[in-house]
Amino acid sequence: AQKVTQAQTEISVVEKEDVTLDCVYETRDTTYYLFWYKQPPSGELVFLIRRNSFDEQNEISGRYSWNFQKSTSSFNFTITASQVVDSAVYFCALSSYNFGNEKLTFGTGTRLTIIP
Amino acid sequence: DAGVTQSPTHLIKTRGQQVTLRCSPKSGHDTVSWYQQALGQGPQFIFQYYEEEERQRGNFPDRFSGHQFPNYSSELNVNALLLGDSALYLCASSFTSGKNIQYFGAGTRLSVL
Numbered sequence: 032a033q034k035v036t037q038a039q040t041e042i043s044v045v046e047k048e049d050v051t052l053d054c055v056y057e058t059r060d061t062t063y064y065l066f067w068y069k070q071p072p073s074g075e076l077v078f079l080i081r082r083n084s085f086d087e088q089n090e091i092s093g094r095y096s097w098n099f100q101k102s103t104s105s106f107n108f109t110i111t112a113s114q115v116v117d118s119a120v121y122f123c124a125l126s127s128y129n130f131g132n133e134k135l136t137f138g139t140g141t142r143l144t145i146i147p
Numbered sequence: 148d149a150g151v152t153q154s155p156t157h158l159i160k161t162r163g164q165q166v167t168l169r170c171s172p173k174s175g176h177d178t179v180s181w182y183q184q185a186l187g188q189g190p191q192f193i194f195q196y197y198e199e200e201e202r203q204r205g206n207f208p209d210r211f212s213g214h215q216f217p218n219y220s221s222e223l224n225v226n227a228l229l230l231g232d233s234a235l236y237l238c239a240s241s242f243t244s245g246k247n248i249q250y251f252g253a254g255t256r257l258s259v260l
Contacts (some may be wrong), residue, residue, distance in 0.1 A: 035189075064247055074235060076190070076251035122189055126247050133247045134180070134203055135239075137189030 033058045035125050037138035044113055045146050052108045052141045054123030060084075062128035065099065065106045066135065070120040082106065084128070110143075118145045149174060151240050151252035159258045160228050168223040168255045172240030178202075179221040180249060181213060182237040190237055196221055197243065225257075233259045 034057040044050045056065065067079040080090065082099050090097050094114075098107045110117055120142045124135040152171045160166050172179050178197045182190035192205035196215035210226045219240075225232055235256050239249035 066248075068251075073253060074237075074256075075253040076237065076239075078248060078250060081246065081248055124189075130243075131197075131202055133178075133241070133249075134192040134195060134205060135182075135190070135247075135249060136192070139187075139189045 033060075033063075033125050033127075033136040035123050035136055035138035037123055037141050039141045040139070041142045041144070043144040043146060046115060047112050049109060049111050050113055050143065052110075052121050052123075052143065054106045054108065054138060056104050056106065056123070056125045058125060058127075060127050060129075064126045064128060066124040066126070067097065067106075067108050068122045068124060068137075070122060070140070072119075076122065079108075113145045115145045115147050118143060151238055151250055153236075153238050153252035153255050155255060156253070157256045157258075159260060161260050162228055162230060164228050164259075165224065165226045166228060166257060168225075168236050168238075168257075170221045170223070170238030170240075170252060172219050172221070172238075173250050176240035176242050176250070177219050178241045178243055179215055179219065180239045180241070181221070181223045182239065183207070184235040184237055184254070186234070193223070228259045230259050233257060 036055045063084045068076040094111045096109045120140045124137045180195040181193040184190040194204040199215045215221045235254040237254045239251045241249045
């Protein structure tokens with residue numbers, strides 16, 4: 032069975048501070064995908080990133096960066112110089128790499144509030 | 148390019164009734180997945196449709212059923228509604244060879260009274 036744990040329920044930071052959202056996962060699959068989605072108040076889940084389990088290279092996209100560590104089953108997400116528009120609920124998710132077994136297993140989310 | 152569209156936006160039903168939710172996938176996508184998101188929780192996978200057939204199913208009772216049409220659009224049907232079915236229902240679409248990047252619609256908010 033797959034499981035995703037986001038231990039941080041809510042985080043509040045002052046604008047321009049850096050913030051890291053934690054994600055820990057469990058899976059028996061040897062190859063899998065990891066994802067981060069953002070859910071603003073409108074409700075739509077916005078795709079941010081997908082990583083393959085066999086590619087542990089960290090990634091940076093603008094103010095966003097992701098740290099994937101297979102040894103600790105973690106896939107953490109850092110926002111640098113946070114902005115009010117970053118306020119949302121962020122979900123980490125996991126899926127199998129296998130065709131036909133593509134359901135996403137989500138964590139319970141972290142509500143991020145950026146204080147102006 | 149239109150994204151994933153869902154209708155209706157909001158719906159109010161009473162216990163025991165039946166409901167149908169609709170989803171149009173993103174252009175070029177052939178796979179549709181449905182998720183249920185209770186308040187304060189992460190989305191839970193209901194099922195996925197590909198080539199008009201249910202390919203994978205989560206832990207939901209048979210009251211939840213679906214359909215995919217030749218144009219790849221999809222419906223989610225829920226029979227004998229319970230209070231606990233109140234949730235945001237999210238549709239996601241993806242392309243079979245797109246390495247499982249699922250794009251979500253804004254959802255249908257179902258309230259069961």
